[in-house]
Amino acid sequence: MRPALPLGALVRGHTCVRTTTSITTFRRPLATMAPGLVDGAAAPASLPIAAGMAAAPVAAPTKSSSHVMHRHLGVMPLKAIRAEGCYIYGENRRFLDACGGAAVVSVGHGDKRMIAALTEQLNSVNYVHSGNWATDCSEELAEVLCAEANERGGDFARAYFALGGSEAVESAVKLARQHFVEKGELQRTNFIGRDQGFNGNTLGCLALGGHKGRRKHFEPMLASGAFHKVSPCYAYRHQKEGESEAEYVARLETELEAKFQELGPETVAAFCAETVVGATTGCVPAVKGYFQACRRVCDRHGALFILDEVMSGMGRTGTLHAWEQEGVIPDIFTVAKGISGGYAPLSAVLASRKVIEPIERGSKVFVSGFTFQSYSCGTRAGLEVQKILKSDRLVERCAEMGVFLEAELHRCLDDHPNVGNIRGRGLFWGVEFVADKGTKEPFSPKVGLSSRVVDDAISKGVVMYTGSGTADGVAGDHILICPPYTITREQLTEVVETLRAALDDVLAQI
Amino acid sequence: MRPALPLGALVRGHTCVRTTTSITTFRRPLATMAPGLVDGAAAPASLPIAAGMAAAPVAAPTKSSSHVMHRHLGVMPLKAIRAEGCYIYGENRRFLDACGGAAVVSVGHGDKRMIAALTEQLNSVNYVHSGNWATDCSEELAEVLCAEANERGGDFARAYFALGGSEAVESAVKLARQHFVEKGELQRTNFIGRDQGFNGNTLGCLALGGHKGRRKHFEPMLASGAFHKVSPCYAYRHQKEGESEAEYVARLETELEAKFQELGPETVAAFCAETVVGATTGCVPAVKGYFQACRRVCDRHGALFILDEVMSGMGRTGTLHAWEQEGVIPDIFTVAKGISGGYAPLSAVLASRKVIEPIERGSKVFVSGFTFQSYSCGTRAGLEVQKILKSDRLVERCAEMGVFLEAELHRCLDDHPNVGNIRGRGLFWGVEFVADKGTKEPFSPKVGLSSRVVDDAISKGVVMYTGSGTADGVAGDHILICPPYTITREQLTEVVETLRAALDDVLAQI
CATH class of the missing domain: 3.40.640.10 (Type I PLP-dependent aspartate aminotransferase-like (Major domain))
Structure with a gap:
């Protein structure tokens, strides 16, 4: 198992980025996390350098100087610059959004019709009290x-x-x-x-x-x-x-x-x-x-x-x-x-x-x-x-894409020794990981498996949503795939294949 | 005391307006209200015809057909069309906003700088999950x-x-x-x-x-x-x-x-x-x-x-x-x-x-x-x-205007037999009504005094915020004056004089 990432140390594979305020680490020290205790939040991910993109300055990470109470107090999340369709753009690469936060984004990011409607609303009436x-x-x-x-x-x-x-x-x-x-x-x-x-x-x-x-x-x-x-x-x-x-x-x-x-x-x-x-x-x-x-x-x-x-x-x-x-x-x-x-x-x-x-x-x-x-x-x-x-017939699209996503998940993961269960509906799917497929024994919460899988997937450019305590409220791991309703077949295949690769890469490290 | 307004009846002084969906009453049947049980919400007001404005069609009010769970289920609030500075514009008149909802509006309604900033934000990043x-x-x-x-x-x-x-x-x-x-x-x-x-x-x-x-x-x-x-x-x-x-x-x-x-x-x-x-x-x-x-x-x-x-x-x-x-x-x-x-x-x-x-x-x-x-x-x-x-030095302005508002409240209301207490700070003032100034005895909750005062003030074009249960959680009445920080001396005088007039008009009816 990978040791906890000590603040102030640069660990293999974890790059750091200079923010507006300070040098901070963009990597959650997973082993220090109390499993099941965050709002199912996917972990802040490392920020590898995508092909053709300039390298971010690398320096020894220091304690985050952010004044925001982030979900992990020692680590800065990635900085979001722009979001459009199924992608969120960080400072030097884009990420395929396979979870829309926690199943929030439905019609996609940055839809011009949405922005136009809200701009119109801002210019007419914004806040008035519903009593009057x-x-x-x-x-x-x-x-x-x-x-x-x-x-x-x-x-x-x-x-x-x-x-x-x-x-x-x-x-x-x-x-x-x-x-x-x-x-x-x-x-x-x-x-x-x-x-x-x-x-x-x-x-x-x-x-x-x-x-x-x-x-x-x-x-x-x-x-x-x-x-x-x-x-x-x-x-x-x-x-x-x-x-x-x-x-x-x-x-x-x-x-x-x-x-x-x-x-x-x-x-x-x-x-x-x-x-x-x-x-x-x-x-x-x-x-x-x-x-x-x-x-x-x-x-x-x-x-x-x-x-x-x-x-x-x-x-x-x-x-x-x-x-x-x-x-x-x-x-x-x-x-x-x-x-x-x-x-x-x-x-x-x-x-x-x-x-x-x-x-x-x-x-x-x-x-x-x-x-x-x-x-x-x-x-x-x-x-x-x-x-x-x-x-845009997006509810129907959820149903159709859901059939495709389900098939892809089974194609890529059914044979995996640590995938215990795949379940969901439409574009709302969960994959539960187990240490032993026969006994359904979960991994130890100390491993922080689902957070690490999501971290790794983000480092590969795909954002999923982590969950723990799956089995009994404390032990157990799953990830959620709940993308914008506009996601394509090709993107869904990328999501599922990235999940498989991330799972394998993390398992190889523990 | 004024009787409850039965749904389906047209009561003197209460006009009705055709909405997009149905004919509804714009008047809260006050005597049916459980005092102290609303979120301090000012009552939906009657909509008298302002000078120079076309009369709204008058018809027998029917049960509200709104599907919104409004604060009072039998009554439609006024419809807000636009808001700017210290004014909210209804369908055929404007209202001076002396409470900003429940002390919400600070820099005024419809500030172009605010709208520009939000429009820019909508066009870059709107929702992303704080976990990542x-x-x-x-x-x-x-x-x-x-x-x-x-x-x-x-x-x-x-x-x-x-x-x-x-x-x-x-x-x-x-x-x-x-x-x-x-x-x-x-x-x-x-x-x-x-x-x-x-x-x-x-x-x-x-x-x-x-x-x-x-x-x-x-x-x-x-x-x-x-x-x-x-x-x-x-x-x-x-x-x-x-x-x-x-x-x-x-x-x-x-x-x-x-x-x-x-x-x-x-x-x-x-x-x-x-x-x-x-x-x-x-x-x-x-x-x-x-x-x-x-x-x-x-x-x-x-x-x-x-x-x-x-x-x-x-x-x-x-x-x-x-x-x-x-x-x-x-x-x-x-x-x-x-x-x-x-x-x-x-x-x-x-x-x-x-x-x-x-x-x-x-x-x-x-x-x-x-x-x-x-x-x-x-x-x-x-x-x-x-x-x-x-x-815009608006915090300083709150302090300065607060001194003026305090003086105006005392000038207009100190001698009123039913004004028990005036208290507040800056642009955050409360006026407490009592049935007896000597004993501080509140009005019976059945009167619904503060809601009626606010209703009356709204009918006069000034929106305040009602509160009840002031004395002991059930009995007692007050109104809140908490306008946008941009309010002028002239507008504050209008607010205070309208309050005095509304209080007197309501007291004359009960």
């Missing part, structure tokens, strides 16, 4: 979102616009609670989430989700009395040998029912799950029938059924909403990331008529609100993304 | 923010950039906790906030803050075991008759010390307070010496001292940071709103070297992160606001 002011773009986007969800069988009445995924999930939880308060069911204070689920990084979202690494330090500050967990639906690790999908679903349904009974079914406000689990276990879709089973349990006890599509929603899985592939319609669902494709912060909570009606009949006021609620540039970006998704 | 990528604007803004705070006596090492105030406060709390985890002081799990304080609307922020109305529905979902409260420093209501400021401070210091002792001083991670309380009690500054006393208690027991300047920071009080006027330097402080002036979502957590060092020496990774952490358009907006604050 409405804007055409927010009205229109809400109308489009509800209409689209309703064309898919829903009965959605309202969209609540916030900035990020955490704000959306916090709002969904509060909305579910207020729904029952207004109905007079004050005893419904319990929420059921899932182990290994991730619903955001605020304390409320961490309480709802179940990723050990991210919760660890903050457990004493989480409202554990109101938030409870059941097992995830994660077939690769938890479906038993010889157990059919139907039997696995039945087992999970029984567990969820038992959790309702344990809490008292009349005390449960909602069950919440990511339709396709994102960063914590790496693009894990549920097995067939699972969400219908969850919906049945919720309906049986009058609890709300909330789906979190912050990461998986808005086309990424090959349908506009990931829930379309599950044969269920949620009472509330959240979207973010792809909804505005990174052009402006935006998240949304879609609420069905059933959820809203008691509030409309009652106080009429949802007791929550954020400064940038219904932020005009956010909703304008969301509206423009909707137009581009339609005009 | 740095941007010049984030680096530069962090450098400027730390340098400025350090010129004022601080020793700030890092700025953490998020989107909204809630994300910032959540991050500050998590950072304080991780600081102690890395120091090995795992027992420090308790946080002390203040009654009537507001630190944001996520469940973690609601747990830290202490506004009854906003917490009420969600109490069962708050981590009450970790978050505790002491009294606010709110002289108008809580300084006893005959008690000197020094005695009042001593009493509050004793209370805070007692809270530390009750919890076990070694278990307290941090005390957190708004330097000037914002929306919940209406621009209430502390009395002289109070924050020095709080700092003393924290220092005595090794707890961190956190100041929340989400609303009061970045020049609004007449100094760049509100804490400059208190003779203290916090270990961590949060800013938002004015930092980017509404041009893009941005908040920041400034952390002192003392807070960061155990993490830099330890795991090096702050175990938190958001999708839009270090968002380039946000930090670019923040950087441009900094430039404009300096070039």
Whole structure:
């Protein structure tokens, strides 16, 4: 195993670049990382010199003098100069963006239509407070979102616009609670989430989700009395040998029912799950029938059924909403990331008529609100993304390219002794690494395998997204491939072949 | 008292306007509002016909058909078409913006320099993930923010950039906790906030803050075991008759010390307070010496001292940071709103070297992160606001105009039988209404006084910010005046005289 990179030392293969402020290392000292404790962030990569490009000045790295609280305090990330289509341009080379941040970039970087729309919005109305002011773009986007969800069988009445995924999930939880308060069911204070689920990084979202690494330090500050967990639906690790999908679903349904009974079914406000689990276990879709089973349990006890599509929603899985592939319609669902494709912060909570009606009949006021609620540039970006998704048939493209990506992943990686599982939907795929394919034993967290694979891939010019704690919240490694919807077949092949090469190169070093 | 406005009825004085989607009422049915339960949002106002402007079509209002989850579900806010300087333009008249949303707009609306900077940023780099990528604007803004705070006596090492105030406060709390985890002081799990304080609307922020109305529905979902409260420093209501400021401070210091002792001083991670309380009690500054006393208690027991300047920071009080006027330097402080002036979502957590060092020496990774952490358009907006604050001397202007505004408020309102208290700093002022000036008895929450005053002021062309629950979290009314820093003396006089007229007009109706 490679030793930790000491600050102040120049290690083979790790070049350094002079920034505007100081000489800093662009390499994360991996072995010092606490695995599973970052926001699934891919590691800052080394910056090799691409053919035909001038060499960056090389000097002994010093402690980063940045005043930004970067994700790793000892290391400067690469500097982004420009981004266009599927590429991000650093100071002296370009990188193929195979993850769009954390599945954020949908219509591609630097789309001229997006920039034109936002420039127009900046020149008319930017920030106004949603207490007094409405804007055409927010009205229109809400109308489009509800209409689209309703064309898919829903009965959605309202969209609540916030900035990020955490704000959306916090709002969904509060909305579910207020729904029952207004109905007079004050005893419904319990929420059921899932182990290994991730619903955001605020304390409320961490309480709802179940990723050990991210919760660890903050457990004493989480409202554990109101938030409870059941097992995830994660077939690769938890479906038993010889157990059919139907039997696995039945087992999970029984567990969820038992959790309702344990809490008292009349005390449960909602069950919440990511339709396709994102960063914590790496693009894990549920097995067939699972969400219908969850919906049945919720309906049986009058609890709300909330789906979190912050990461998986808005086309990424090959349908506009990931829930379309599950044969269920949620009472509330959240979207973010792809909804505005990174052009402006935006998240949304879609609420069905059933959820809203008691509030409309009652106080009429949802007791929550954020400064940038219904932020005009956010909703304008969301509206423009909707137009581009339609005009460029990008959701359909996600589905088509997903079939190709899946085949490429299997072609390149099925025979690899350390690739345990390949899973995903559309342009949302995870590859899970294992030390032993037979036992599914993960690598030791000390190896920092997935971060190193992503680092190596970035050094080869392709950006992926790292994840750890895959197996149990602490051990386990995966990478995510979730590129802009505009990626080509050739680029996908480059991504997959780079992944294979990076994995092999890292494994050769440990 | 005016009766509730039934949907479907046309009430005297309330006109309606045809929107793009349907006929909706632009008037909030005030008496149906649950006081204290909105995010201090000023009410959507009626839209009287300004002189010389064409009358809007009047029709019987119907239920709002908007799909946006507006702050009141039965009523459409006014539609904003354009905003420039201190004015927001509706469909057929302009409104003087005397609150900038909730103290958000700092350099004014539609500033061409801001728009040019953001347009340039959109055309270079918009969204990239902070795990892999740095941007010049984030680096530069962090450098400027730390340098400025350090010129004022601080020793700030890092700025953490998020989107909204809630994300910032959540991050500050998590950072304080991780600081102690890395120091090995795992027992420090308790946080002390203040009654009537507001630190944001996520469940973690609601747990830290202490506004009854906003917490009420969600109490069962708050981590009450970790978050505790002491009294606010709110002289108008809580300084006893005959008690000197020094005695009042001593009493509050004793209370805070007692809270530390009750919890076990070694278990307290941090005390957190708004330097000037914002929306919940209406621009209430502390009395002289109070924050020095709080700092003393924290220092005595090794707890961190956190100041929340989400609303009061970045020049609004007449100094760049509100804490400059208190003779203290916090270990961590949060800013938002004015930092980017509404041009893009941005908040920041400034952390002192003392807070960061155990993490830099330890795991090096702050175990938190958001999708839009270090968002380039946000930090670019923040950087441009900094430039404009300096070039246009806007912080100094806040101080100067604040002196004028204070004098105008006293001139126009001191003799009013229902104006209990006028308090604030810079361009951040609150006016508290009372039913009885002698007893300080508030109006019944059923009256919805402050919302109605704001509604009336908007009908007169001036937008202010409403607040209720001022006295005890449920009863009590105030309005906030917190305009763009560019407001003129003439405009301030118009604001204050409109407030007087609106107050009198509303009182005549009840």
